[in-house]
Amino acid sequence: NAGVTQTPKFQVLKTGQSMTLQCAQDMNHEYMSWYRQDPGMGLRLIHYSVGAGITDQGEVPNGYNVSRSTTEDFPLRLLSAAPSQTSVYFCASSYTGPGYEQYFGPGTRLTVT
Amino acid sequence: TQLLEQSPQFLSIQEGENLTVYCNSSSVFSSLQWYRQEPGEGPVLLVTVVTGGEVKKLKRLTFQFGDARKDSSLHITAAQPGDTGLYLCAGEYDGTSYGKLTFGQGTILTVHP
Numbered sequence: 001n002a003g004v005t006q007t008p009k010f011q012v013l014k015t016g017q018s019m020t021l022q023c024a025q026d027m028n029h030e031y032m033s034w035y036r037q038d039p040g041m042g043l044r045l046i047h048y049s050v051g052a053g054i055t056d057q058g059e060v061p062n063g064y065n066v067s068r069s070t071t072e073d074f075p076l077r078l079l080s081a082a083p084s085q086t087s088v089y090f091c092a093s094s095y096t097g098p099g100y101e102q103y104f105g106p107g108t109r110l111t112v113t
Numbered sequence: 114t115q116l117l118e119q120s121p122q123f124l125s126i127q128e129g130e131n132l133t134v135y136c137n138s139s140s141v142f143s144s145l146q147w148y149r150q151e152p153g154e155g156p157v158l159l160v161t162v163v164t165g166g167e168v169k170k171l172k173r174l175t176f177q178f179g180d181a182r183k184d185s186s187l188h189i190t191a192a193q194p195g196d197t198g199l200y201l202c203a204g205e206y207d208g209t210s211y212g213k214l215t216f217g218q219g220t221i222l223t224v225h226p
Contacts (some may be wrong), residue, residue: 004155014163032125032197032216033213035156035216040122040218040219041218042117042201042216042217042218042219043156043201043203043214043216044216045213045214045215055120058213089144090155092155093170099143099144099146099163101146101158101161102156102158102214104155104156104157105155106153106154106155107153107154107155
């Protein structure tokens with residue numbers, strides 16, 4: 001079991017560039033989500049999915065797109081990167097239900113210059 | 114936006130001291146979780162509490178859930194340098210989708226030998 005994997009580990013983008021952060025899980029979890037972590041602000045939910053073909057917005061969705069074509073994969077797309085998107089991004093997965101543990105990936109550190 | 118206030122933001126103590134971290138909200142949680150995060154890694158679940166008044170113990174860590182399910186605390190007895198890390202509380206609010214967590218700002222704990 002690899003758990004939740006994220007690629008790349010580090011990324012530097014110029015303003016206006018686009019990229020996709022990859023996330024995959026091998027635990028057959030229905031629920032997957034993306035968070036960003038900024039100093040002093042904990043983790044904030046960007047987008048989430050309760051199953052293949054179903055996605056919804058979290059607290060800070062602007063500037064990000066997601067899709068969920070399979071149970072295993074949940075990529076996060078930045079269409080036109082901005083310096084305000086400099087952050088550490090975490091993908092997480094869990095079973096769907098109250099209080100289930102969320103398993104986090106190792107994170108992607110993104111810098112936008 | 115529902116807010117989850119976590120305090121203190123920073124704690125620097127000597128080995129052997131006790132400490133308490135607080136997590137408060139004006140809204141009711143259906144469940145609340147505590148995570149610990151090491152530098153360069155994703156958060157890892159410590160405990161989930163779901164019942165008002167619940168107390169859970171994990172070795173030297175004691176977790177309490179308020180009777181009204183609006184607050185929680187983490188108490189560490191006789192802290193050790195290995196307890197150093199970022200502690201995060203995260204709640205699922207009543208009426209929200211399962212798995213949709215709101216995180217507190219985090220508490221950076223440093224335990225000096």
